Amino acid sequence: MTQLNQPATSFYQSHHSPYYIVSPNFSQKSSGPRMLHYLCHTLNELGYEAYITAKAFSPWLRTPELTREIRLKHRETGRTPIAVYPEVTCGNPLQEPVVARWILNKAGHLGGHREFHPDELLFYWDEWVLQGEKNADRLFLPSVDDRVFNDHDIQSEDRSGFCYYAHKYLMFGGQIAESITRDGISLCQDIPRTAEEIAHILRTSRVLYCYEPSNIVAEAYACGCPAILVQTDYLKQFDLNRLKIVKVPESDIDFSFIPPIGDRLKDAMEADKVRSWDAIRHFIDKTQAAARAHKAYAEQPEQKLKAAISAFQANMLVEATDIFSPLLDALPENPQPPAYLAFICAAQGLAQEAREFMDRAMEIAPDRADLKAALGESFLKAGQPGLAAEYLEEAVHLQPDMLSAYPALARSLHLTQQSDTALALLKGAAQMSSSAQAHIQTTLLEILAEQGNIAEFSQACLRYSNGIADDLLAVRCLSRFDASGERLVEALGAAQARLASQLPGLGEASALPIKTAQPWKIAFLTSDLAREEQQSRLKALLNHLPPEQFVTTLIINDPQAGLSHFAQACSLVADHTLVIHDQDDSTALERLNANPADILIDLDSYGPADRLSLFVQAQAGVKLLWGEAPMPALAPDCLPLQGELLADQAMLPGIILPGLGECCELPELPITPAPGTPTLGCLTPAIRIGPEGWRLFAEVLQASPDIQLLLNLMDLGDSARAYITRQFTQAGVAASRLRFVHAHTREALCQYWQEVQLGLAPPVDAGDQALSTCLWMGRPFVALAASLPWSHRPAALLHCAGASAWIADSAPRYVELASRLPQAPDPSLRARLRAAGLDDPAAFARGFAATMADLMQTAPAPSSAP
Known part of the structure; x- marks a missing residue:
């Protein structure tokens, strides 16, 4: 055997670089993994520390597993690992500084990239694997385990x-x-x-x-087998x-x-074994030399600074601190070491230390306002918005045109109860052209949404719209508070024009011939499974649609589906499930059109995550929009789906379902009288209520000074509480008369209705689950009669419950009715809801199935959008 140079030895430490070999599990059937395991074994046998990423090993080989603890130990002791990858591994997943690439098959043939990074050290197993790679060295290891494969005692x-x-x-x-x-x-x-x-x-x-x-x-x-x-x-x-x-x-x-066979081939195999030791020696010499060169290069202060910044960005704060600290003296004219130490102190809550380091950085570079801004952002991330605002304001004062700092400053002000100042700052910055404009506009929308200011939010969506998603979000918001519908129709027209410009020939190529024969393929596209779980309609249809009539497909466009038990339950009962949330429109469209639906229903029409452009391009016999309220369609071959009690065919033609066109699974809680102070309640989420609604509720409380109001913030926080309270105090209603809760589920809503004598419906919005649960718990609610189809639901619910007397034809009448608190709950409201079938999933599915069967048999012509 050729003698190899042994590694340098010491009683006190290891002087050579360890090898990290990326490999699948050991398999005698696959030569690639065996070569990688043999290499790891050989390096260890020769005294060069090597580890492998596999989880299964050969008991005959010395191949220790690479663990996080081993990597951490090497990092702490300043070792420079050498990563060894086969050609099928893409890139440098271990993120090590020295990379050796062992080409065991033609690059790209079994996976991986066709070309490699120019800084990688290339080795190849045999000539036939090469495809013109330059500067590659042969690393041929004997691939036959002669312990197993031999011709001993065979004739x-x-x-x-x-x-x-x-x-x-x-x-x-x-x-x-x-x-x-x-x-x-x-x-x-x-x-x-x-x-x-x-x-x-x-x-x-x-x-x-x-x-x-x-x-x-x-x-x-x-x-011995030829x-x-x-x-x-x-x-x-x-x-x-x-x-x-x-x-x-x-x-x-x-x-x-x-x-x-002859002896020549066997002799060649023996010669290859001898040459393999030379190849191993060359591999070791070349890789160890590269590791030493990298370590010498990395010891330079400028390179240490890069390594420290990388450690900071990877949130390895202890390691980053250890590297940055000596650089204070090694790079005395560079402001980055003290600045980053300030960032680290901020992350650890060390305010005084952070200021001292930042003062040192600013002494070196007085014009680096960006460093102060970055410290402010560090405090913001650490949950200290007051300190964040202080540093960000100083940075903006030093450099007013540093618009990239405005979103963090606005966020800090918002979190310190200065939301109006934050919004004014962002509105001004949004008018200026800069690379930060998209971030500024997004932050503005986020703060408006968190404040619960739905009117300004919808206006900002339209003003700063970056696409159809922003347009549709504005449309959905306007449907909740635009009493005349004029702005909503205008916004729909703008969205339709944008969609048409993106999709020339809108609706022309997507329609398929109407299929009259059963079973029909019906597909439900959902982008918000949490909402569908609350509404119950999807679950009812998947469980109760007649299988002889319908084959169901669930199309999931919700990135949270993997965490949802509801998604799993629906997937189990659907005949087919298609997940598209992580696919672009082109890929998703190809999958949808590979097996087109006879009936395709968008369950989240005009929702924030709605894939409308995908929906209108998809092939289907019939396409239906079924959102939280009936809305006009933007494409000529899409029809709104609505309950007959909500419908207005003259204003909004569409497909009509029996009754309200909805289904609820409501909890069987006892109905009990409300205790304590006389209380009105609006448990419709506050984000659905516009300025007109707050003014109307303030008038109600002014007319009834002994009554308090229970409001549902749902996901909103302190800034929304402050904004809503201000709407009342400015109208002369004391903040003490308001109570805020966070109700998300039907069960929580029902529990809170027990504390209320009478509910209030928003003047325009459909009311969400709050209205049906109000009636279910024996409480009527006051509703305004509305002319717009998407505002019909509150009055329609009262009709179903036999409580039409609570429908007001004007705002004064609404205020008058709201002063008449019932003396006790009315259990007959629940009985009438039950009689109307709102809590009967099977009956709901039967009505839906009959509507769809009639639709497919009569094949109506699609309606035009407004």
């Missing part, structure tokens, strides 16, 4: 028949002649065999027919001339021909 008369191997050939679509598969023994990997079983077959076969370059050829020769390469188009892409192995087209195979 020629012990051999009979033949075997064949074609794993990758078959994987790439090749086919094998019946004469081979019928009479031969397959060694392909679909048949589970141990290495010893494969060796036994090779030791007792007369010849191996191999359809691809594979280590099994060498294993066959080691077992090999013939079967010439195919697949094999021709490899340059195997150097191997001197007989190649024969499958059609020309002569089963009586057995090529001789």
